[in-house]
Amino acid sequence: MTEKNPDKGHVALFGWSLNAIDAVDRFDRRYLVVAPPWAEEYCAQNDIPFMAWDFDRLNERSYELAQRLEERGVDVAIPIFEETVEWAGAVNAVLLKNPRLLGQSMLFRDKSLMKRRAQLGGIRVGVFEEAHDRGDVIRFLKRVNETLLKLDGDPNDPIHFKAFDKSGTAGHRVIRTPEDVDNIPDEEFPALLESHLDGWEFAVEAWIKDRKIQFLNISEYVTLGYSVFVPATPELEAHRERITKEIEKLIEAFDIEFGFIHPEYFLTSDNTLYFGEVAYRPPGFNALELIERAYGFNGYQGLVVAFDPKTTKEELDAFFPEAVTDAKGHAGCFGVYPRRRVVSRLEVPEETANHPYFEFHELSDPREQKVAKRSAFGTHWGLAYFFGDDPHKLRDLLKHQEELDFYV
Template identity: 75%
Template sequence: MKRVNQTLLKLDGDPDDPIHVKAFDKAGCLGHRMIRTVDEIDNIPDEEYPLLMESHLSGWEFAVEAWIHDGKIKFLNISEYVTLGYSVFVPATRELESWRDAITKQIELLIKTFDIQFGQIHPEYFVTSDGTMYFGEIAYRPPGFKAFELIERAYGFSAYQASMLVFDPKSTQEEVDAFFPREVVDAKGYAGCFGVYPKRRVVSKLEMPKECVEHPYFDFHELVPPAEETVPERDAFGTHWGLVFFFGDDPIKMRDLLKSQEDLDFYV
């Protein structure tokens, strides 16, 4: 953390820029901590190590899912985060989709840099207030937060089947081209999900809010009644208790709906 802030030319007395640390053996938000002070590092349990450290980028974060065959992008989805660790939807709003050409060029650079011929990649990027796009990280694997399921809901094709198809070097060009729809224009609607975290320390039951289930975009949920009354302390960003899924025809309504779920109580 000191090295990061020295690199940023911070002076004595200036507030430190935060860093992110992630446990190697955990996925998603579990094991992901934002560290704002050096003292917080002492609170990380020994079993969390070794850790991956990342500098913090302030900006609009989004993810990309790209399927690659014979070194060429066959389908590129942009997943728009509403609140990191809570909510995401696909396809993205027109505002974020306006970055598609620039994003495509960045993905082509990754393909060239890592010599990717076949497979599916999941990079993340940030757009800052001055309109600069920064690379965050890349994973050569399926994404978390049910992104594949959201893509299938929006477009109608199995993202898992798509991955098997492009990973197979024996798949023909014709097979691959025929499998994928056109990005955005062939989407049947916008699919999003929200990760539920209990707001209370003690809960007794699952109670789906009317504002959620009576909304026309509500699709289904994977929440289950609590197994015990005491809510465990959240470790780092924590792990959500389940996802609520939505589907509709307006990305702005979808974005606002997902954001509004943060104010609701699902476990009481």
């Protein structure tokens, strides 16, 4: 463990992430991992400060958790997963004596509330509605397409279906036909329905302290659910100023004093920015690692700096680099899904293996998995990492990976 600075804050990580623990263990803050009891033995063996907590239970005991953390001298809780965002809000409301933090976290957890709040804050959002059953979905699909003046028999414009409280692409479905609606399992309701926006989709990672953006990264999606890279192309970075203004609106609308947000946006062909959704936790797809590869700072340590109430201004300025200009190159990753129905082994395509931008992969062996039919975006079998100087070349390379078989 790195020598800890007693003058700095003591943070609690909510949720089990070895990457986060590894990063924070190397940092100068005291920390505590709050995770389910199954992790206890592992933490004892590896000298990882640990407190067992079952986040699956209802939130009613959050005051008890807050008190126990206070006794251990913890200053602030950092949510690592979507499921712990509300817990962290409730606990931080107690630890930081700021009751509004609980309400704020509820907004982050409910995609419908989140959308309305953004709309109230003057942020542009697409057409959306809540769905409690399949009938609601059919109605929305029909109405959206009527609005678009489609005739009977014209192919429908798709709509998006997102389970209320799932993160990322989990529970995200694209609905085109009534048959797609039939395939939605009961447990994914209630859900948020959104009209489809044709445009450039991207995500933002913003570290916030004292209501100010400390570092703003734009992650360009090549294909949602497949690939992303940072920093974005100059064409997207050209909108940085507008994007920054949008994030500032989010800070106001959601009353964000500190922390880390991960919103998604659409830039449509008429140059309008639409807000999609926002999460108050690290993004999936190992985006923080891409940022570390490009900029050299560790995103989890950045989280600690942003959450810790004892962080100083000087420390913030020293910690975060200058966006875009300080990047050593562009880092991207590609989520691999098997393309064939039957696969027997992992074989990185030769053109990928020999490409100068290809670094390494974390793909699992097919013997560990079966090819399941993909319904929702589902889970990829691992990521392949790329790094290079030319963002356009990297983008096209990531796109091209979709046509290759990694599993044969």
